[in-house]
Amino acid sequence: MGLPSGGLTTTVFYVIFTIILFAVSFLWAPRIQAYTALNDVKKNLEKLQVLKDASRREAIGYVNTVMKSSKDAQARVDQFLEYFTIMPVDLDPNGIVGKIEHVTRLQDDRIRDELKALSPGADPVQISVAQNILEVATSLNMIFKIVRHFYIQGQKTKSYFILVQLQMIMPMLVQESEALMSAVDAFKQAQPIGDGLGPMVAGKLMVGKEKVTVERETVYAVTEYKGRKLFVLKAEGPMGTVGRPQVGVEKIINDPNNKISTVIMVDAALKLEGENTGEVAEGIGAAIGGIGVEKFRIEAAATAKDIPMYAIVVKQSLIDAISVMKKEIAEATDKTIERVNRLVEEKTKEGDTVLLVGVGNTLGVAQ
Amino acid sequence: MAQMFPSIGEKRPKMPVFTIEDCPQCGTKTKRAFKLGDFVYREGGECAKCHAKTIISMIYAELIKVQ
Ligand SMILES: [Zn+2]
Numbered sequence: 001m002g003l004p005s006g007g008l009t010t011t012v013f014y015v016i017f018t019i020i021l022f023a024v025s026f027l028w029a030p031r032i033q034a035y036t037a038l039n040d041v042k043k044n045l046e047k048l049q050v051l052k053d054a055s056r057r058e059a060i061g062y063v064n065t066v067m068k069s070s071k072d073a074q075a076r077v078d079q080f081l082e083y084f085t086i087m088p089v090d091l092d093p094n095g096i097v098g099k100i101e102h103v104t105r106l107q108d109d110r111i112r113d114e115l116k117a118l119s120p121g122a123d124p125v126q127i128s129v130a131q132n133i134l135e136v137a138t139s140l141n142m143i144f145k146i147v148r149h150f151y152i153q154g155q156k157t158k159s160y161f162i163l164v165q166l167q168m169i170m171p172m173l174v175q176e177s178e179a180l181m182s183a184v185d186a187f188k189q190a191q192p193i194g195d196g197l198g199p200m201v202a203g204k205l206m207v208g209k210e211k212v213t214v215e216r217e218t219v220y221a222v223t224e225y226k227g228r229k230l231f232v233l234k235a236e237g238p239m240g241t242v243g244r245p246q247v248g249v250e251k252i253i254n255d256p257n258n259k260i261s262t263v264i265m266v267d268a269a270l271k272l273e274g275e276n277t278g279e280v281a282e283g284i285g286a287a288i289g290g291i292g293v294e295k296f297r298i299e300a301a302a303t304a305k306d307i308p309m310y311a312i313v314v315k316q317s318l319i320d321a322i323s324v325m326k327k328e329i330a331e332a333t334d335k336t337i338e339r340v341n342r343l344v345e346e347k348t349k350e351g352d353t354v355l356l357v358g359v360g361n362t363l364g365v366a367q
Numbered sequence: 368m369a370q371m372f373p374s375i376g377e378k379r380p381k382m383p384v385f386t387i388e389d390c391p392q393c394g395t396k397t398k399r400a401f402k403l404g405d406f407v408y409r410e411g412g413e414c415a416k417c418h419a420k421t422i423i424s425m426i427y428a429e430l431i432k433v434q
Contacts, residue, residue: 175375182379191384192407192426203408207422238406273374317376323428324384330427364426366408 030160037163041151044170045144051177052144055137056081058184062133066188067119067126076118080111080134081141101293125190128240132187132363136180143177176318183322190238192364194321194329197314198266201336202234202358203367211367214251218243219367225341227350231258233357240363245288246297252355253301261352262310263302264343266336267359268321268329269313278328279315280335282343287311288359298357310347312339382428388421390414401426 056077063073085107088099111134115127122130147166154163186193192200209221213236220233231252235243253260267287271277286298286309302309314332344354384401388411395416411421 172375178378179375189384189401189403190406191401191428196407200407204424207408238409271374275374317374319376319379323379324382325427327427327429330387330425333425364406366406 031158034154034158034160034163037160037167038151038155041147041154041163041166041170044174045147045151047174048140048144048147048177051181052137052140055133055140055181055184058188059130059133059137062130062188063115063118067115067122067130069119071118073118076114077134077137080114081138083107083111083138097293097296100291104291104293125239128363129187129190132240132361133184136184136187139180140177143173147173179319179322182319186322186324187240187363190240190364192325192330193323193361194316194325195268195360196325196362196365197268197316197329197332197336198358198360199234199237199362199365199367200325200330200333200358201266201340202232202356203237203362203365204333204337205230205232205356206234206367215244215247217241218245218248220248220252221367225344225354228344228348229353230344231260231353231355233355234367235360235362237362237366238364240361242290242359242361244294245357245359246294246301249298249355249357250301253305253307259353260305260307260355262308262344262348263298263355263357264310264312264340265298265357265359266312266340267314268316270321271315271317275315276328277316277320277326278332280332280339281313281315282339283311283313285309285311287313288357308347310343312336312343379428380430382430384426384428386411386423387425387427388412388414389424390417390419390421392419393417395421396424397421 060074060077063069063077085103088096088103090096111131112127115130116122150162150166154166183193205223206221209223211219211221213219214233217236217239218233219236220231223230223232233245233248233252235241235245249263252258265287267289269281269287271279286295288295288298314329314336316329320326320329340356348354385398386401386405388397388399392414393416395414397415405423405426407423407426409423411423414421
């Protein structure tokens, strides 16, 4: 192309212009990027706020209209949303699992008792539903507040690195928040959620059998399959609870009359992108999620008696796990029971006793 | 490792929820819209064929494609 013709002035102007352009893009590039990141984060932050407010309204609405709260629940719900749990110190980790369990149980009991006091007429299912909705609202509130914190900090410091980190994780946070929000629909109507697969498998084997309450919100029944005695354990439905399977497993394993030879755990598992929803997979170990307390205690109980643990999981995405159960997952129930039967036939002999645990939130699934 | 990058999943459109009732006598399955108060393994209505008590075996959401 060459330099533009038109004399010295134009050439000088052209050179100066190029230098300024260079200077601007070199010196201010981080600023410009920070500015775009800031805008991007702001847009997503607004989305998070909408979700947070919607979940709060749902929680208040549920307590007021469905549970017929004796007084307006708005102020109480707002307090619930700000409840925090101080995790035990882990400087000396010996015995920390017990402490974590103690603290999380306390939190759980507190909200339940206060909900009960707020609406004395509500049934246990409604209270568990309100607890689940409150959990969603608390999570969304927390996500929003943390993101807002870093947004304001980025704004104040104009720090490109704070903002760009935030910008990178924002799409995932928004997706996760939307997933949480979609769970509220299922909770409100007490419909089974994807995570309820474990209880559905266990429940199917327990129908018509005598149920024994082994621990709060945790029940088991004894059944039989091809000469083997089967203890089937699950959370007590149709409340929205995961129960305390770890205590149930401990009690059943440690009862000398039971002589458990094998433990089989059924749970929902988060799938990787590309895997099919409702796919059944088998493995070894304690199939149970959560903070780790349940897993620890179940592993300890099984290890102490040298009992093998088999796991069967059904794959699903996060959103599938917390919203109304999809057809593919519901239909995986029978496939999972077939796998359980095959495992029992292969890994045990007649006269053995097997413990089957259906892990998950049993909302909308009885036994 | 798999737990570290789980799939969040696709945005779900509003899907209608169905209740499936199984008849323990003749094995007939009835599919109907979900009603408030339904839960899995609860007693359902009467079987249309043999009038036995049915049991709710499944409650699920299904995407209905409109042709
Ligand atoms: Zn029938």
